[in-house]
Amino acid sequence: MKNISELKQILGQQLNWHKARIDFFSQALIGLFLGKSINFREIAIFMPSKASIDSRYKRIQRFFSGFEFDFNIFAQWIFSLFFNANDKIYIAIDRTNWFRGKSKINIFMLSICYEGIAIPIFWRLLSKAGNSTGQEQIELVERFIKHFGSQQIVGVLADREFPNAQFITWLQENNIPFYMRIKHDAMVHIKRKKFKTAGELFVDLARTEHRIFNMRVTIFHQNLFLAASKNEKDELMIIVTNANPKVAIATYLRRWEIECLFQALKQRGFQLESTHVTHLDRLEKIIGLLDIAFCWAHKVGEWQAIKKPIKLKLIKKQKRPQNSFFKYGLDLMRDFMSNLRSNFQPIREILKHLAPKSRPVETEI
Numbered sequence: 001m002k003n004i005s006e007l008k009q010i011l012g013q014q015l016n017w018h019k020a021r022i023d024f025f026s027q028a029l030i031g032l033f034l035g036k037s038i039n040f041r042e043i044a045i046f047m048p049s050k051a052s053i054d055s056r057y058k059r060i061q062r063f064f065s066g067f068e069f070d071f072n073i074f075a076q077w078i079f080s081l082f083f084n085a086n087d088k089i090y091i092a093i094d095r096t097n098w099f100r101g102k103s104k105i106n107i108f109m110l111s112i113c114y115e116g117i118a119i120p121i122f123w124r125l126l127s128k129a130g131n132s133t134g135q136e137q138i139e140l141v142e143r144f145i146k147h148f149g150s151q152q153i154v155g156v157l158a159d160r161e162f163p164n165a166q167f168i169t170w171l172q173e174n175n176i177p178f179y180m181r182i183k184h185d186a187m188v189h190i191k192r193k194k195f196k197t198a199g200e201l202f203v204d205l206a207r208t209e210h211r212i213f214n215m216r217v218t219i220f221h222q223n224l225f226l227a228a229s230k231n232e233k234d235e236l237m238i239i240v241t242n243a244n245p246k247v248a249i250a251t252y253l254r255r256w257e258i259e260c261l262f263q264a265l266k267q268r269g270f271q272l273e274s275t276h277v278t279h280l281d282r283l284e285k286i287i288g289l290l291d292i293a294f295c296w297a298h299k300v301g302e303w304q305a306i307k308k309p310i311k312l313k314l315i316k317k318q319k320r321p322q323n324s325f326f327k328y329g330l331d332l333m334r335d336f337m338s339n340l341r342s343n344f345q346p347i348r349e350i351l352k353h354l355a356p357k358s359r360p361v362e363t364e365i
Contacts, residue, residue, distance in 0.1 A: 301329025
């Protein structure tokens with residue numbers, strides 16, 4: 001069981017929890033990888049424990065209902081796995097939501113764009129259906145700045161739900177660049193001219209054309225730039241920014257990386273929507289478990305791709321990778337977890353990539 005002990009040691013170094021909690025958390029991670037589902041029953045079935053499945057299931061329930069997490073330590077750990085203090089980063093914020101019976105699950109997440117997918121750093125469970133407010137958006141970004149600073153942020157990326165006067169004004173006042181998509185009917189004011197909608201400014205834009213409006217406009221009570229493009233389906237996309245409008249469209253498109261993250265947490269990875277948990281505090285902790293599993297899989301996939309490049313396949317006359325780094329690493333981690341009792345060299349190689357080079361600041365729990 002030496003390899004399990006090494007896995008526990010990595011968790012213990014980063015989380016600074018009591019040994020019994022580290023033992024359980026490592027078993028839960030193994031169950032999550034092997035079961036490939038956040039459903040407690042599936043985790044219990046695959047946990048490496050001599051206890052009965054029902055006993056494991058009840059232990060999982062007790063852990064997520066009774067133990068408090070320090071999510072700041074999670075954030076510091078995950079950040080240090082992928083980024084350095086001097087890296088320039090794009091932050092993507094977005095929501096994902098679904099119904100479990102009559103309960104609405106509404107997750108508001110802040111992530112960092114990285115290699116075609118986003119890395120989850122902070123999240124908040126909203127106790128309502130529908131959009132986040134300007135104040136909730138400010139609080140989530142403030143949480144990031146409190147722990148990592150604002151000097152690294154080269155752009156906050158967000159879809160049409162998020163631009164509003166309160167949030168935009170706060171970003172302006174704090175000199176934080178942003179690139180956000182706005183609705184076509186968003187009202188703009190140009191010097192002394194009458195109000196117009198953003199869509200009217202680009203009404204003559206042709207398909208596949210990209211254009212920057214030639215002056216600042218007043219929108220959300222701020223003087224900002226607008227850029228727009230149309231795709232081959234004649235769909236108009238308008239981006240508002242307080243930074244360089246020449247790169248607004250290309251920069252905003254990186255927001256899609258958080259959508260790829262949600263897909264990995266849900267149907268392409270750990271089946272987040274299969275959870276029966278609707279209690280917000282408990283669900284927040286479950287996402288913490290998923291955060292570590294996702295990031296480990298991605299990190300191992302990157303490492304494995306260097307040793308053995310991902311094969312390409314032909315899709316619509318274009319060669320594309322058969323797997324993402326996440327899927328590539330997930331398969332390898334599942335193989336690793338299923339062979340923890342074996343004594344083969346690849347396990348030791350994998351373990352090297354599950355801990356950051358420098359440990360995050362420790363906090364007593």
